[in-house]
Amino acid sequence: MMKTTVCRRAHFNAAHRLHNPNWSDEKNQSIFGKCNNPNFHGHNYDLIVSVTGYVDEETGYVVDMKVLKKLIKQEVLERFDHKNLNLDTEEFKDLNPTAENIVRIIYEKLRPGIDPEHSLRVTLYETKRNFVEYGE
Ligand code: NI
DSSP: OOOEEEEEEEEEEEEEOOOOTTSOHHHHHHHHGGGGOTTOEEEEEEEEEEEEEOOOTTTSOSSOHHHHHHHHIIIIIHHHTTEEHHHHOSTTSSSOOOHHHHHHHHHHHHGGGSOTTSEEEEEEESSSSOEEEEEO
8 A cells, every 4th residue: 555645834933043153253154144144034934744654544544634733833833933043942052043953853843743653754944945854
């Protein structure tokens, strides 16, 4: 039997600053550009959480969307929505909040709430055109 992927889209707004404290201001500016702005700036992040597995014969589901929705709300939205990622969160206090690092942290927050037999993939859009993917 083939597997099916179930996807849920979510959205959050957050501010960040990309900065490497080991580098000079010039190097930070040249690598991170506008995202190095000392006074932070916001992004409208779009998130797609994809869970892949076999369809359960009794429910006809891979995963209950209500459960997935609640998990995303608890683990991602309540933690990061309307936050300054650098200042307001434990996760990014010492970790540069690039899209690559944010998507991995989101994966790690969600993974314990997903059936181990299912694979999890997280896609994070920082802008309409720039997005990253992480997971199985
Ligand atoms: Ni940015």
